[in-house]
Amino acid sequence: MTDDTTRDRRTVLRCAAMAALVGASAPILAACGGNDTGxxxxxxxxxxxxxxxxxxxxxxxxxxxxxxxxxxxxxxxxxxxxxxxxxxxxxxxxxxxxxxxxxxxxxxxxxxxxxxxxxxxxxxxxxxxxxxxxxxxxxxxxxxxxxxxxxxxxxxxxxxxxxx
Incomplete structure (x- = not known):
């Protein structure tokens, strides 16, 4: 598995958790497209x-x-x-x-x-x-x-x- 694949998975999981915390909505998920740079x-x-x-x-x-x-x-x-x-x-x-x-x-x-x-x-x-x-x-x-x-x-x- 490449670092990019791992990073993409982390981003998807983090965004899903954020959406669950604040109530899923398209703007929130759309804002999660950034990279995982710490x-x-x-x-x-x-x-x-x-x-x-x-x-x-x-x-x-x-x-x-x-x-x-x-x-x-x-x-x-x-x-x-x-x-x-x-x-x-x-x-x-x-x-x-x-x-x-x-x-x-x-x-x-x-x-x-x-x-x-x-x-x-x-x-x-x-x-x-x-x-x-x-x-x-x-x-x-x-x-x-x-x-x-x-x-x-x-x-x-x-x-x-x-x-x-």
Whole structure:
């Protein structure tokens, strides 16, 4: 098998997984035609406009009422010692200790794949099994060697809001 064949397969698998995470659509799949050159991915902070995949709380990526920033979702969705990936906004929010909320890009710094979940107190990229700290986004294990970029978040009423 050639490197080009391996790269094409990785691209197809990565795009299929991305489509499954955000809901399959032609524009997303069309955007996956690039090559697999590695790199640090993209920084966080991009917001979406589609409703939250969790089905609860406000639509992810909507402007907050009575304040500045973009509502990611309800505070109740982010457990203490864990976190939640807001796929529409490409942001993962963690709560390392009660009342302390941290925001990070939900794009893995290893090869730019979407973060999949927060499990056992770590942010997990399912593509190559990179794990990151919920406290500071630093790599804990796996091939990623660069921390997840921080994203400014705050609590506003009962919501987590991405702020400038």
């Amino acid at each position: 790199g640090s991915g993209t920084s966080g902070g991009t917001t979406g406009t589609a409703p939250s995949a969790s089905g609860s709380g406000p639509a992810s990526g909507t402007p907050s009422a009575g304040g500045s920033g973009t509502v990611l979702g309800p505070v109740a969705d982010v457990p203490v010692g864990g976190g939640k990936v807001f796929t529409d906004a490409k942001v993962v929010v963690t709560q390392p200790t009660a009342g302390q909320y941290k925001g990070f890009s939900a794009i893995c710094t290893h090869q730019g794949n979407p973060i999949g979940s927060v499990e056992n107190g770590q942010i997990v990229c399912p593509f190559h099994n990179s794990h990151f700290s919920i406290t500071d986004g630093s790599p804990v294990s796996g091939p990623a060697s660069t921390p997840l970029p921080a994203v400014n978040v705050k609590v506003q009423g009962t919501n987590i809001v991405e702020s400038a």
